[in-house]
Amino acid sequence: MWDYTDKVKEHFLNPKNVGELEGANAVGETGSLSCGDALKLFLKVNENERIIDASFMTFGCASAVASSSALTEIIKGMTLDEAAKVTNDDIADFLGGLPKEKMHCSVMGQAALKKAIADYRGIQILEKPGEMVCECFDVTDLEIIEAVKTNGLETVEDVTNYLKAGGGCGKCLDRIEEIVVETRNETAEKINN
């Protein structure tokens, strides 16, 4: 059984701000059914760009529900500029921590918030550079290459633990393995030369 804090359990059993928000003028969605986690975040933002209400709908595990509930509590009353600075660590900290395997739930909250803010402002979120490899957790090949180089990652499992890439539907595991092998080979060649 996961070692959840009392606050995670409380926010799962009695989540705050659940359901579609009437009059919402910003929506951010992330995750998918195939990946086992999805979050739809609703914001009501006033003319001063202050979040006067927030709600969520979540498909996922207890920590996904708790992270979504925590996120709405954290951002209510903030301006969009303040909310834009909220990180996944803030969500995890609010809950007294999450198991390392569940940190992606808080990452999902941060991603949905970013999309909702962009939605309100009518800004199109720029695509990340590189080729999208893991659609479940929004990870590109360049990010994987960087992580392998910087942290000396050796296996697909290392990449999943580090970036969560490959931890959802698993369709990208072969591609991740290719990237790991190619990157390590390139690094070895440089050292040998």
Next chain:
Amino acid sequence: MDVIYTDNNATTKVADEVIREMLPYFGELYGNPSSMYAFGDEVGRKIRKARQKVADLINADPDEIVFTSCGTESDNAAINAAITAFPEKKHLITSEVEHPAIRNLFKYLADKKGYEVTFVPVDKKGRLDMDILYSSMSENTAVISLMWANNETGVIFPIEEVAKKAGEKGILFHTDAVQATGKVAIDVKKAGVDMLSLSGHKIHAPKGVAALYVKKGIKFPAFLIGGHQESGRRGGTENTVSIIGLGKACELAKEHLPLMNTEVRALRDYLETQLLEKIPGTSVNGDRESRLPNTLSIGFDAVEGESILMLLDQKGICASSGSACTSGSLDPSHVLMAMEVPFKSAHGTIRFSLSHYNTKEEMDTIVGTLVPAIERLRMMSPFWKDGKMV
């Protein structure tokens, strides 16, 4: 709060009769069964009786039983014996839905030892693709290992048929019967298997004891080299008390087999019918015609398994999930994925596995808890609206 335990494919309650049988051997009867005096031999005789009872459950001879520490050890010992016996054969066959004790071993043999492995796929009901299975058998195949019944769905494989075909082609056949033992009748002679694994803690014996059946005449090199225990095949002082418990558990399992196929099956069917009737967007995973009598794998659309389990746990109900988030990793259940169970219900799959200790009142409590729990989770799910998937 009373516990309602419906996770018997994970582990079982140690039966009171088993505990009573074991207790003296924790205390006054502590002799070493290998000792050359009566105080030790009294324990040795008890182990011989236990061996006989294990053999009786599966219609084997006592000297065909090797005691081990767990199902994984039995599985590993069987496969390693097979590949040692036929070093020139470099092909292995198993299925895509095996327990990790076999699946990961075969992956290891493929990745690190150069074996070619055929992982036979299953259809949407979890049934083996017999065409691929039979066409992959060759003179180069050292061993076929197939589970008797699947731990997640309960789907039963046609072991007798495959063992016969393997025998005709001179291929060793092993079956992981850890989930099937005590739930369906097992007759190793009739089935024609060469090796069979069973485990104590799935049949109301303690954890840490299991057995491997090895048909007479099968080459089986020692895998723990030491003393003469287990006819020299597994050296080391016996896990005496647990082996005695396993013997009693096998005796009880044989007695309870008719109960499993009447009362427990009826309870499982009652739970299944109630859940299908009362919760829309619900589907049963696996072949309902050929399935263990105690197992129900049931998927609820648009909700996630761990969340369901947490709400069940609030009422003391123990079950398990095919969901990724309940395991130590993020990987989805390989069994449900191999069966191509749609994601909409795979993530919301719960496994209930019953025993003869369960009651109809408990099934009613489970239904009474699950109906509002699923409703509540669907209210917050972005994929469920107005009584259906969106």
